[in-house]
Amino acid sequence: MNKGAVGADAARTMKRAKAIVNRMETQISEKENLLKDIEYIDALTMNSQVSHHKRLLSVENLQLGYENLLFEPVHFTIEPHQRVAISGPNGAGKSSIIHYLLGTFNGKVVGEKSQPKHLTISYVRQNYEDNRGTLAEFAEKNRVDYQAFLNNLRKLGMERDVFHNKIEQMSMGQRKKV
Incomplete structure (x- = not known):
């Protein structure tokens, strides 16, 4: 061996x-x-301006409705950096309050609202199925800077070639990003 x-x-x-x-x-x-x-995920850009006002919005004795008023008088004040929730059962007038604050409510209004002259109110809707047209039309309709809008969509992972499609032709995931 x-x-x-x-x-x-x-x-x-x-x-x-x-x-x-x-x-x-x-x-x-x-x-x-x-x-x-x-x-690495880039931060989304939001065009929000800091207000020097102590009160952004004040509502006194507000009641909204169409034939009948939807709720008893409400009072509230919104200050900078404050978060506000509107809660209630279906048909209580939550969406009507939002539309009133946006200036798009077409019903009966009782009460007063005071806000700074150049205050812009924005909100994100839950329902997006009725968004139609091109992204440029959507941006114009919603008074959004078109380039910032496209940049944010890219940051959310939407491919550039989709930008040329109409919103109604996009996938549900893409519509949610819009």
């Missing part, structure tokens, strides 16, 4: 085993990196 040959065989086997272990560790490391969320 040649002990030198046995030792050399053992060394080669050990070297092969270490190479296999190193290769497996490298593959594991590469696969772990695939699982990490290393994607």
Whole structure:
């Protein structure tokens, strides 16, 4: 029995085993990196201006309705950085209050609203199925800067080639982003 040959065989086997272990560790490391969320997401831009007013909006004795008033008089004030929730059952007048604040309510109004002259009120609707037309038309209708709008859509992952489609031809996921 040649002990030198046995030792050399053992060394080669050990070297092969270490190479296999190193290769497996490298593959594991590469696969772990695939699982990490290393994607960088740009912040969306919002064109909001800071107001120097202590009160952004004040409503006194507000009642809205069509033939009949929808609710008893309400009073509220909204100050900078304040979050406000409007809650109530279906048909209580929540959407009517939003439309009144936006200046699009067509019913009967009782009460008073005061707000700074150049205050712009915006909101995000839950229902987006009735959005129609091109993105340029949508931006114009909603008084949104078109380029900032497209930039935000890109940041949300929408492909540029979709920008030429009409909104009603987009997928539901794309419509939600709009």
